[in-house]
Amino acid sequence: MQLEETLRHKRQEKDILLMTHIVLGYPSFETNRKVVSQMVENGVDCIEMQIPFSEPMADGPVILKANQDSLAFGTTVKECMAFGAEMAATHNIPFLFMTYYNIIYKYGEERFFKDCRAAKIQGLIVPDLSPEMGENFFTLATTYQVAPILIYAPTSTDKRMETLNNFADGFIYCVARRGVTGKKSSFDQDFDSYLARCTSATSLPIAVGFGIQDAEDVACLKGKADIAVIGSQTIRLVDEKGPEAVGPFIASLR
Amino acid sequence: MDTKGYFGNWGGAFIPEILHETFEQLKISYAAARKDPAFWQEYVDIMCSYSCRPTPLTYAENLTRHFGGAKIFIKREDLNHTGAHKANNVMGQGLLVKKMGKKRVIAETGAGQHGVATATMAAKFGFDCTVYMGEVDVKRQRPNVFWMEKMGATVIPVKDGSRTLKDAINEAFRDWVTNIDSTHYVFGTACGPAPFPEMVSWFQSIIGQEARKQIVASHGKLPAKVYACVGGGSNAMGIFQGFLDEQAVELIGVEAGGKGLQSGLHASRLCGTDATPGVAQGYKTMFLQNDEGQMLETHSVSAGLDYVGVSPILADLWEKKKVRFESATDDEVMETLDLTMKMEGIIPALESTHAFVQAFKEVPHLSPDDAIIINQSGRGDKDIFTIAHAFKDPSWQEFIIERAKEYEK
Numbered sequence: 001m002q003l004e005e006t007l008r009h010k011r012q013e014k015d016i017l018l019m020t021h022i023v024l025g026y027p028s029f030e031t032n033r034k035v036v037s038q039m040v041e042n043g044v045d046c047i048e049m050q051i052p053f054s055e056p057m058a059d060g061p062v063i064l065k066a067n068q069d070s071l072a073f074g075t076t077v078k079e080c081m082a083f084g085a086e087m088a089a090t091h092n093i094p095f096l097f098m099t100y101y102n103i104i105y106k107y108g109e110e111r112f113f114k115d116c117r118a119a120k121i122q123g124l125i126v127p128d129l130s131p132e133m134g135e136n137f138f139t140l141a142t143t144y145q146v147a148p149i150l151i152y153a154p155t156s157t158d159k160r161m162e163t164l165n166n167f168a169d170g171f172i173y174c175v176a177r178r179g180v181t182g183k184k185s186s187f188d189q190d191f192d193s194y195l196a197r198c199t200s201a202t203s204l205p206i207a208v209g210f211g212i213q214d215a216e217d218v219a220c221l222k223g224k225a226d227i228a229v230i231g232s233q234t235i236r237l238v239d240e241k242g243p244e245a246v247g248p249f250i251a252s253l254r
Numbered sequence: 255m256d257t258k259g260y261f262g263n264w265g266g267a268f269i270p271e272i273l274h275e276t277f278e279q280l281k282i283s284y285a286a287a288r289k290d291p292a293f294w295q296e297y298v299d300i301m302c303s304y305s306c307r308p309t310p311l312t313y314a315e316n317l318t319r320h321f322g323g324a325k326i327f328i329k330r331e332d333l334n335h336t337g338a339h340k341a342n343n344v345m346g347q348g349l350l351v352k353k354m355g356k357k358r359v360i361a362e363t364g365a366g367q368h369g370v371a372t373a374t375m376a377a378k379f380g381f382d383c384t385v386y387m388g389e390v391d392v393k394r395q396r397p398n399v400f401w402m403e404k405m406g407a408t409v410i411p412v413k414d415g416s417r418t419l420k421d422a423i424n425e426a427f428r429d430w431v432t433n434i435d436s437t438h439y440v441f442g443t444a445c446g447p448a449p450f451p452e453m454v455s456w457f458q459s460i461i462g463q464e465a466r467k468q469i470v471a472s473h474g475k476l477p478a479k480v481y482a483c484v485g486g487g488s489n490a491m492g493i494f495q496g497f498l499d500e501q502a503v504e505l506i507g508v509e510a511g512g513k514g515l516q517s518g519l520h521a522s523r524l525c526g527t528d529a530t531p532g533v534a535q536g537y538k539t540m541f542l543q544n545d546e547g548q549m550l551e552t553h554s555v556s557a558g559l560d561y562v563g564v565s566p567i568l569a570d571l572w573e574k575k576k577v578r579f580e581s582a583t584d585d586e587v588m589e590t591l592d593l594t595m596k597m598e599g600i601i602p603a604l605e606s607t608h609a610f611v612q613a614f615k616e617v618p619h620l621s622p623d624d625a626i627i628i629n630q631s632g633r634g635d636k637d638i639f640t641i642a643h644a645f646k647d648p649s650w651q652e653f654i655i656e657r658a659k660e661y662e663k
Contacts, residue, residue, distance in 0.1 A: 054543075054549045055424055057427050057428070064414055065414075068414065076546060102533045102534050102547040105531075106546055106547030128270060151270070153271045155272055156271060160275065178431060179432035180428045180432065
């Protein structure tokens with residue numbers, strides 16, 4: 001639907017799209033604002049904004065710490081929602097929320113979708129919610145036209161990929177390897193055959209994430225995937241060199 | 255458990271996709287084991303020869319006289335190898351790991367009992383073993399770290415979040431998603447994503463099976479009440495399963511009251527009013543969390559009860575009013591521990607002592623014709639550092655200071 005169309009349209013102009021990740025409220029919403037501007041100005045095509053959760057099970061040390069620090073600074077879901085709306089109104093690229101299911105569950109599933117719709121958030125990534133566990137969630141996603149983005153992993157069987165594809169929208173997020181976010185991945189022959197399995201299991205655009213850290217990694221994905229996802233690396237960069245370093249880094253990626 | 259892993263409104267399996275296939279395989283192996291009487295027999299045999307099953311049911315004659323009510327029986331899970339009921343679950347999962355052909359096990363641990371038990375099992379079965387333990391708990395339970403390392407396990411202190419049990423669980427999951435092909439996660443309690451709550455409860459049901467036979471043999475009939483402490487809930491599930499189908503037997507789960515239910519410093523999920531439904535660590539249950547779904551810090555004198563969630567099976571039994579939940583404060587626990595040691599020469603773990611507190615409150619009001627069972631899930635003597643510290647024992651403090659001086663030389 002809307003997200004898929006937007007991405008396809010962009011993909012016609014570029015040989016690979018870039019999606020980036022920020023943790024909301026880390027190190028502050030003010031910094032988030034600067035980072036997003038730098039990303040958009042330097043050609044990022046889509047941004048996933050993580051609403052922090054105290055138990056981010058699938059995240060590695062960099063994003064884990066960002067979640068915890070953000071919460072320690074007092075970040076609330078309401079603030080995240082307002083920030084999301086502000087970004088979607090300011091920049092002309094799709095914005096997504098990424099978070100864990102408890103955040104949505106406690107907010108109220110329907111209210112969450114309603115508010116996302118109003119904020120013009122185009123998709124949701126919820127790594128601990130499968131179609132089996134999220135019946136209501138997937139129905140609401142259709143009702144409110146917010147794309148539920150599903151994840152493929154190297155351990156997913158062909159049959160599983162097919163099942164997930166029936167519920168997914170926007171694009172498929174392919175996890176490049178086993179493990180959590182933030183560690184380097186190697187793009188070997190196994191990876192290629194995994195990616196071929198992903199591509200044949202869905203007609204949606206394919207994003208590849210986990211361990212994409214530099215131009216070389218992005219180049220490896222050209223011709224094999226539609227979107228390269230840069231996650232922990234920009235958070236590391238902001239920690240070390242401040243938000244100004246993000247623009248040149250993004251510009252160097254493709 | 256229904257096909258989606260739910261018990262009533264609770265449970266499920268909220269896991270990242272990377273674990274989906276591993277869970278499918280685990281469910282198949284577990285279902286096969288459950289159907290196979292030879293598996294259970296092998297499990298019972300190993301628990302008899304390697305641990306200390308059947309554990310005795312001790313008649314606490316002095317305490318019974320002291321309170322002047324129903325007869326007090328104590329189920330002695332403390333006499334298991336490694337000193338707690340944790341051995342039951344661990345050996346069961348160890349046999350399953352052998353069947354699945356995996357060579358490495360990981361575990362989380364709070365108090366350290368589950369970690370020690372897992373390290374023991376790994377040594378016996380020849381598995382590599384890594385145990386994740388919150389940094390706070392590493393400090394609280396240093397002797398257990400020593401034993402785990404001596405048995406060849408790697409102990410990794412977890413420095414994230416509240417640095418306790420829940421953070422150790424998150425970290426173990428991170429290890430698992432990285433090493434799924436070689437590794438089984440030996441979940442320590444009746445929580446987590448399906449099939450863990452049911453599988454762990456199944457291995458622990460050996461407690462209830464024995465206790466039921468034993469009480470009928472010594473008392474001539476079923477008990478009026480059965481008490482168990484509830485952290486994650488595995489020892490409670492273990493003993494309760496022996497009596498769940500008996501309307502006349504009341505089941506009481508005792509949670510950590512910490513500094514009191516009004517203080518906010520506790521770990522009472524089901525008996526207080528602070529917990530709300532939520533989804534974390536792979537399952538849905540009553541969690542101690544704020545309005546936005548962020549988990550709260552918990553408090554208990556006992557590391558093993560200091561946890562934000564509770565078994566989804568117990569949440570279901572709570573909702574259906576089949577189990578009553580109460581709490582015991584840190585102070586009540588220390589007082590009751592003192593009394594139990596002085597009157598019976600038995601040293602329950604701080605966790606288990608919570609069950610004793612509630613039992614002692616109620617037993618004087620029961621008829622001498624009746625009996626109660628308290629599940630002594632673990633032994634306290636190996637927690638000497640924690641218990642001596644909690645008692646503020648002056649001669650022990652002196653000893654530690656002297657010993658430290660020796661090491662400084």
